[in-house]
Amino acid sequence: MQEQVSDRLVGTLVDNRYAVRSKLARGGMSTVYLATDLRLERDVALKVLHPHLATDETFLDRLGREAKAAAKLSHAHVVGVLDQGNDGQTAYLVMEHIKGHTLRDVIRSKGALPPRLALALIDPVVQGLGAAHAAGLIHRDVKPENVLIADDGRIKIGDFGLARAVTTSTSTGTLIGTVGYLSPELVLGKQADTRSDIYSVGIMLYEMLTGQQPYDGEVPIQVAYKHVNETVGPPSALVPGLATEVDELVQWCTANDPENRPVDGNALLQELRHIRTNLTDAELDLIAPAAAPGGQQNPTEIIARTNNPTAVMSSFSRPQPQQSPQAPHALYPPDADYRPGEQYRPELQYRPQTQYGPDDQDAAPAAVPLSKRAQRRLDKEDEKARSRAAATPVRSLREGNPRRRGVLWVVVLVIIALLATGAGWFFGMGPGSPATIPAVANKSVAQAQQLLSEAGFQSRTNDVFDDAVPSGLVVGSDPTAGTETRKFQPVSLFVSKGPQLFELPKLTGGTLNDAKNALNKAGMALGAVTEQFDDAVAVGVVLAQDPAAAAPARHGTPVNLLVSKGPQPIPVPSVVGLEENAAVDAIEAAGLKADVTKDEVNDPKVPKGSVAVQSPATGTLTKGGTVTLTISDGPKLVDVPSFIGKQAKEAEEALRALGFEVRVHNILGGFFGTVRDQDPVKKKVPEGSVVTLTVV
Known part of the structure; x- marks a missing residue:
């Protein structure tokens, strides 16, 4: 059944700037439209918050934070955020419009991909995530649907709808994400960081290589359970012959413990490119066995957050009511966390884990396949454990007496009591006691550090770009203000470096259309356009720009x-x-310029030596245009014949035909009609002269 395409916003103008042309997609919290930016004359993707959320200040605040965070990121492999605002009850976000298809379309049509194609497609995704991670952003919803492939071959990761600037995070009790790609720490309600995105990349790479996701289930909670309690196997189990390095790459990314994953996108990118350059052509072009194309869609799921793994299992094990899982497309994420400065730990550490189904808790443990690198690490650890066991006596050579054993037990109990007292002090009043993070936003670094120190916290600083907070002031903290945490936990202060600035392109010397295209490409806005006459420059060419070329400016600055x-x-x-x-x-x-012709003309009305004709006679010319002048030679001289004795009527007609003006003077009433006298007669006179006839 074809979807009804009518929509109340289609055909309208949002914020007096964005002409909505058609609906592209709809999710649980927003609808995405194809619109035209009338100011810059370009197509954009307009993401509009659903009406029931447009009045929710919490969601509107998230929309604003999302726009500010994502707009700071300018990268070739990340879909750009261009604008954000509110038009009455319409809250919207404007993004770059990418015409093409998604990675989901590729997996759906081709199924399992050869390693060469899979690694080539994942490379720009990891590169874009690396740039986002370096800017302090976490995507939180990496999946094939959010990997956009333009018609010209460009690959971009889009919909940072779940991304959060580390400077403005808060915690919520809801887990938002796509369950098939969700990291274990997010399922358990723990803080997310850049390594959570790496886990999703690993799941996505597994699906590209095998044509299917590692986990499935009838309801989302079953898949979430498997993310927490199982370990992703090597893709070579489904694609025999797949290179060991590719298996290890997938399992490194999908390690259950975040400490065993690449620290961020840039760390993963280095290893990814190293593997691509070291695999043979045969390994890169391996054709997987026929697999079902990945046609399923992956909507963003909302699941109740919990810190108890048992609760996840219980939720899975209990009979579930027959209902469709809630699966909105989440634009506005619960706030996640970023831990800048983490140690890069590239080693792999995989251990077999016991796997239980929902109805077989007493089943025997099932071994999870390990990579060669992980198996070598386990072998080394087992060897160390055997060495320690061999060096430890299993039986005392002297049994000792009961009194000595009693004294020993007293000492042990005293030590335990002291440890318990110390632990009570540590967690009750000491560094392990809970305290609330104070508000430090818009304060100087010294003031913020003093507030944290008074509250019992140690702090460290990280520089970030921010459009709203002046340079040198604190944008926020991680954990955020109002969060209760242990005092020994370090607190990160994010210090503003001011807005991120970009050089303005040179627009002078080109046409107005060229300037519009350059501004669009640079992410700047077109300001006021003023026109001015210029004798040396053609129509439509840009004479000047303000601000000037190469001047530093924020994205969206009008020029x-x-x-x-x-x-x-x-x-x-x-x-x-x-x-x-x-x-x-x-x-x-x-x-203007005057051009006097050599030929003169006779003109009975213009004196000799004056202008008789000019060309053009009227209209306009540009500076230096030519006006042609023809000079008068005065009236033409004509012989006046004699008509004396002839009839007056005949004489009058003949004289008028010669160009003279005739005046008749009748004597005695001119009864006979005969010319008795004429003046002038038989001489040359100017054309148009008056000839007087006396008639009797």
Whole structure:
């Protein structure tokens, strides 16, 4: 059944700028539309919060934090966030529109991918995550649906809807993410960091290599249970012949303990590229056995958060009511945590774990396949354990007496009591006691450190970009203000470096359309466009820009442009009838050029030496345009024949045909109609002269 495409926003204008053209997708918290930015004349993806959440200040605050956090990140493999705002009851986020398809479409159509293609597709994803991790962002919802492949081949990771700037995090009691790719620590309600994204990348790489996810279940909680209680096996179990290095890479990323994963995207990228360059062509081009294409969609799931693994198992084991699992597309994440400065630990540490199904808690443990690197590590640890056991006596050579044993027990009990007292002090009043993180935002580093010290905490600083907080002031802390934690836990202070600035492109010398494209590419906005006449520059060429080229500016900064209207038009003055020199002076004074022709014309109305004709006579010319002048030679001289003795009517017609003006003077009423006298007669006179006839 075809989806109904009608929507109340389609065909409307959001915030007097974004023309909504069609609906692209709908999730649990938002709908994504294809829109046109009328100011910059480009297509964008407009993510609109659902109406029932648009009035929720908590969600609106998250939307604002998401936009600020993601907008700081500018990377070739990350979908850019361009704008955010509210238009009445419409809360929206504007993102770069990528025309193409997703990695899910590739897996659905091809199934298992050869290692060469899988590693090539995952490389830009890891590179984009590495840039996000370096900027203090965690994605939290890495999955094939969020990997966008443009028609021109560009690969970008999108929808940082679950990403959170470490400077503005808070904790919630809800777990939001896609359950098939969710890390164990997120399922258990623990703090997330960059290694949580690495786990999701490992699951995604497993699916690309095998055509299926490592875990499945009838309901999301079953899959979540397996993430916590099982270990991802090597993909070679489903794809025989797969290189050992690829198995180890997947299992390194999907280790249950975050300490055994790559520390962040950049650490993983180095190992990924090392493996790609060291595998043979045969290993890279290995064709997997026929596998079912990965056609299932992976909606973002919302699961109640718990710190108790037993609760996860109990939730799984109890009979569940027959209902559809809640699976909205979560734009607004619970706040996750970032731990900057973690030690990079590339070693692999895998141990067999007992696997139980929901109805066979008494079943025998099942060994999980280990990689060669992990097996070598276990062998070394077993050898050390055997050495320690061999050096430890199993039986005392002297049994001792009962009194001595009694004294020994007293000493042991005293030591235990002292330890218990010390532990009570440590966790009750000492460094292990709980305390609340004070508010340190918008304070100087010294003030923030003093507040933390007074509360019993040790702190460390990390520099971050922030558009709202002035440079040198504290943006926030991790854990955030109001969080209760143990005093021995270190607190990270995030100090603002001010807004991240980018150089403005040079726009002068190009056309207005070129300037718009350059601003769009640089992520800047088009400001006011002013036009000005310029005799030397063609119409539509940019004369100046403000701010100037190479000036540092934030993304979205409007740039004002001064554009040429071409040479200024000059009205052509009328000089017909003016003496030649006066006419030339008048034309040159207007900024034009006078061209006097050699040929003169007779004109009965224009004196000799004056302008009889000009071309053009009216209209406008640009500066330096030419006006052609023709000078009058005065009236033409015509012979006046004699009509004396002839009839007046005949004489009058003949004279008018020669161009004369005729006046008739009748004597005695002109009874006979005969010309008795004529003036002038038989001489040359100017054309148009008056000839007087006396008629009797």
